[in-house]
Amino acid sequence: MEQVMCAPLVPIFSLLHKLFKMASLPYLKLGELFHVFMGGTAKEFEGRGLGFKMRQHSLGMARSKGYQAVIVEASNPVTLHIWKNKLGGESLASITLNTFEDEHSERPFNHLNHKVELVVVHLDRSV
Numbered sequence: 246m247e248q249v250m251c252a253p254l255v256p257i258f259s260l261l262h263k264l265f266k267m268a269s270l271p272y273l274k275l276g277e278l279f280h281v282f283m284g285g286t287a288k289e290f291e292g293r294g295l296g297f298k299m300r301q302h303s304l305g306m307a308r309s310k311g312y313q314a315v316i317v318e319a320s321n322p323v324t325l326h327i328w329k330n331k332l333g334g335e336s337l338a339s340i341t342l343n344t345f346e347d348e349h350s351e352r353p354f355n356h357l358n359h360k361v362e363l364v365v366v367h368l369d370r371s372v
Contacts, residue, residue, distance in 0.1 A: 256353035260345055264318060264363040268337035273314055279307035281317040284324070297327050304332065308368050315368065320361040334364040 270278070281303050286296045307315050317334075319325040320342075328334040339362040342354035 256347060259347040260340065260342075260354070260361065261318060263345065264338050264340060264361065267340075268363050268365075270314075270316075270337070270365070277313040279303070279310070279312040279315045281315060285321075296324065297331055300327055300332060304366060304368065313368060315366045317364050317366075318361050319364050320359055325362055325364070328364045328366065332366050334366040336362045336364055338363045 281300070284296070284299055284303075286299075304315055315334075317328055319328050329336065339360050341360050342357035343352065345354055346352055
């Protein structure tokens with residue numbers, strides 16, 4: 246069966262592929278890594294600790310399923326703060342979006358001037 250990807254998602258997955266190539270995770274085997282793809286808090290609920298609780302819950306789910314680590318791409322400064330400072334994650338790689346070039350040497354995010362960091366949380370060391 247041929248896999249078909251929605252055209253607007255191609256640059257996103259290209260970016261993720263580059264981040265994963267930049268980071269080295271040789272100590273993790275297939276099936277040991279839980280990937281949190283996206284998350285957010287609606288504006289009217291910000292500042293209540295819900296983002297932290299959701300992310301903490303995802304760590305608990307991963308732990309209960311036997312995963313060794315959680316990985317996430319964080320671009321929002323608040324989200325990055327939660328993953329790194331509150332949940333014990335470490336940055337493995339980062340890309341500033343407006344400098345990212347895909348495999349066709351195009352810059353699909355040239356209008357975005359912020360950084361995306363690939364963060365790993367080792368479940369045996371996290372909160």
